[in-house]
Amino acid sequence: MMARLSQFRLKGLVFMAIVVFAVPLFISNPFHYGLATQIALIAGAVVGLNLLVGFAGQISLGHAGFFGMGAYFSAIMTSNYGWSAIPALIVGAVGVAIIAWAVGRPILRLKGHYLSMATLAVGFIIAIILNNERAITGGPDGMPVPAFDVFGWELSPFGQYSLFGMDISGDLAWYLFAGVVLLAAVWLAQNLIDSPIGRALRSVHGSEVAASVVGVNTAKYKSLVFVISAVYASVMGALYGHFQGFITPSVASFDFSILLITMVVLGGMGSTIGVIIGAVVLELLPQLLADFQEMEMVLFGLILMLTMIFMPKGLLPTAANLLAKRRSKSAGGDA
Amino acid sequence: MTALVEVNNLSKAFGGVHAVEGVSFSVDAGQVYSVIGPNGAGKTTLFNLITGLYTPTSGEVKLNGESIAKLEPNQLAERGMCRTFQQMQICMNMTAIENVMLGRHLTLKSNLLTTLFRLPALTRGEKAAREKSAELMEFVGCGEYLDTEASAMSYGALKRLEIARALAAEPKVVLLDEPAAGLNAVETAALEELIRKIAEQGITVMLVEHDMKLVMGISDRLLVLNYGRVLAEGTPEQIRENPDVIAAYLGG
Numbered sequence: 046m047m048a049r050l051s052q053f054r055l056k057g058l059v060f061m062a063i064v065v066f067a068v069p070l071f072i073s074n075p076f077h078y079g080l081a082t083q084i085a086l087i088a089g090a091v092v093g094l095n096l097l098v099g100f101a102g103q104i105s106l107g108h109a110g111f112f113g114m115g116a117y118f119s120a121i122m123t124s125n126y127g128w129s130a131i132p133a134l135i136v137g138a139v140g141v142a143i144i145a146w147a148v149g150r151p152i153l154r155l156k157g158h159y160l161s162m163a164t165l166a167v168g169f170i171i172a173i174i175l176n177n178e179r180a181i182t183g184g185p186d187g188m189p190v191p192a193f194d195v196f197g198w199e200l201s202p203f204g205q206y207s208l209f210g211m212d213i214s215g216d217l218a219w220y221l222f223a224g225v226v227l228l229a230a231v232w233l234a235q236n237l238i239d240s241p242i243g244r245a246l247r248s249v250h251g252s253e254v255a256a257s258v259v260g261v262n263t264a265k266y267k268s269l270v271f272v273i274s275a276v277y278a279s280v281m282g283a284l285y286g287h288f289q290g291f292i293t294p295s296v297a298s299f300d301f302s303i304l305l306i307t308m309v310v311l312g313g314m315g316s317t318i319g320v321i322i323g324a325v326v327l328e329l330l331p332q333l334l335a336d337f338q339e340m341e342m343v344l345f346g347l348i349l350m351l352t353m354i355f356m357p358k359g360l361l362p363t364a365a366n367l368l369a370k371r372r373s374k375s376a377g378g379d380a
Numbered sequence: 381m382t383a384l385v386e387v388n389n390l391s392k393a394f395g396g397v398h399a400v401e402g403v404s405f406s407v408d409a410g411q412v413y414s415v416i417g418p419n420g421a422g423k424t425t426l427f428n429l430i431t432g433l434y435t436p437t438s439g440e441v442k443l444n445g446e447s448i449a450k451l452e453p454n455q456l457a458e459r460g461m462c463r464t465f466q467q468m469q470i471c472m473n474m475t476a477i478e479n480v481m482l483g484r485h486l487t488l489k490s491n492l493l494t495t496l497f498r499l500p501a502l503t504r505g506e507k508a509a510r511e512k513s514a515e516l517m518e519f520v521g522c523g524e525y526l527d528t529e530a531s532a533m534s535y536g537a538l539k540r541l542e543i544a545r546a547l548a549a550e551p552k553v554v555l556l557d558e559p560a561a562g563l564n565a566v567e568t569a570a571l572e573e574l575i576r577k578i579a580e581q582g583i584t585v586m587l588v589e590h591d592m593k594l595v596m597g598i599s600d601r602l603l604v605l606n607y608g609r610v611l612a613e614g615t616p617e618q619i620r621e622n623p624d625v626i627a628a629y630l631g632g
Contacts, residue, residue: 236498240506241481241488243495244474248482251471255542258431258469259549260457260486269492315473 054235057318061231065224069217078216079202080332085223086285088324089230091308092317093277096234098306099314100243101270102250103153104161107168108278108305113175113297114141115279116286117182120190123287125181130193134283138276145275146268153267168302175294187293190286202288219288226284227321230277234317237273246270300342307349313359322361382445384409384553384584385430390439392425399425401608402439407586407601409552412579414587414595417605418628423588424466426605427557430586431463432456444552458486460552464542464559466588476525476533476541480513481506483548516544520574536567543574553584560591572598596620604628 068081094108118137122128152163175182192201204215237243245266248256253263286292312323331341356363383406392400400422407413415423428434430441432453441448443459471479488509494502517523520540525533546554560568572594579585589595596616604611604625612622619625
């Protein structure tokens with residue numbers, strides 16, 4: 046009877062798996078696959094950011110910095126040094142973990158606005174470095190990224206593959222890969238939340254004093270979740286670079302950091318499935334409103350503000366609450 | 381027998397205000413020790429000093445003979461000291477039992493690998509922690525709320541939940557800051573019974589309380605504070621007959 050949370054966790058994961066694998070039934074052109082893949086990879090980073098923001102109640106306005114670091118590290122090692130993509134991704138993630146730990150230790154002592162400003166600065170510094178180190182990163186013009194490979198076996202959006210005897214296009218193969226990665230990201234995040242470590246993280250959000258008097262070293266857990274969310278961003282960034290085949294410093298930009306945070310807030314802080322919905326909505330929206338591209342940041346700002354005011358819990362939790370209320374109302378009406 | 385908690389000449393000033401001044405006393409293991417006094421006498425400040433939330437201006441606190449001067453609250457918990465708060469500190473983003481399971485934090489050895497992949501070692505530990513926590517919730521009298529969101533619980537139930545969380549850490553000494561505040565007569569009687577049962581398990585209880593009837597009934601010794609200073613210290617009988625205490629309380 047490891048009740049509720051466990052059941053909910055399993056249901057959420059099964060539901061997600063069904064959605065992920067059902068998507069190819071409804072789309073077929075390469076552009077849509079590309080978009081779906083991009084959404085899945087960004088959603089993975091958002092799931093990681095939600096651990097920090099939604100569960101531990103800390104803020105990071107510079108998370109794109111870690112996404113960009115992962116992307117560039119993998120890009121540089123594979124294209125300039127001939128590394129295979131997987132070791133590049135892993136070493137990059139370890140490097141990002143160390144940097145996040147070193148940076149997080151002092152800045153997580155800050156609270157509220159101060160923490161926001163400090164993480165904002167971290168993001169800016171990373172973006173500036175990527176912009177200025179032309180010799181290594183190609184500067185503002187960006188750099189090409191070799192296809193993702195598993196020790197020589199290449200996964201390219203332009204390839205042709207066979208899976209269980211079926212011929213599938215590279216676009217579909219990439220989408221399925223990204224979907225599986227996202228499912229794994231969700232599974233790991235849910236395991237983390239529903240554990241002693243997860244409770245310690247959530248208690249930092251709930252009551253830091255309460256946590257400390259029962260023995261939770263709150264500083265340690267804040268650093269830990271900051272590192273974990275940075276690693277999520279780094280891994281997803283690396284995959285994103287390989288998928289796109291070309292990256293610019295915009296992957297580490299302030300705008301992208303804000304987009305990530307907006308996805309968390311819109312979808313529902315502390316709801317793993319919710320923030321994925323947030324990512325889907327905010328990635329699709331610009332496609333629908335392609336004519337208003339220059340207004341994108343205004344729109345995101347507006348969404349962030351309206352969400353905070355009218356549904357501070359976010360899309361999914363608010364919808365779930367409404368549903369529960371209606372259900373109990375109709376049950377009451379029957380009685 | 382050495383004292384479990386020893387307070388030597390402890391003072392705390394906020395700016396020019398001396399909230400606690402030159403307080404000394406000691407609590408033996410197994411006692412129920414109460415701190416009483418009028419509002420603003422410095423009782424909660426004293427508790428915050430003992431539990432490491434405040435740094436004293438001067439003086440020291442010893443737990444089991446060790447000075448706590450350089451220890452954080454979580455390190456005090458590791459050494460067997462736990463507490464509840466006058467302003468309840470409940471994690472409202474969790475269920476009732478998760479709040480109590482948080483109290484098991486120190487007894488649950490977990491690393492990132494077993495956690496991320498939810499290996500059997502973790503599931504076993506969680507199951508045991510859940511059983512123990514459910515037991516404790518039953519013990520304090522809020523067993524019916526297991527999977528209720530903490531935010532949906534009543535004030536009285538949350539007060540008991542906070543005690544269950546403190547006990548979950550298996551403390552040697554537990555400090556309860558005004559556990560009876562806001563409770564009605566029936567709930568207070570149940571609380572008195574609960575404190576007795578906690579003490580029977582060999583856990584030292586320190587209490588800040590306004591309810592005189594409750595305090596006089598269950599305490600082995602009392603400390604009376606007034607304007608941050610010790611007015612009297614002794615058994616309930618001694619305190620009851622102390623002229624200074626009578627004067628302070630009855631305004632003589």
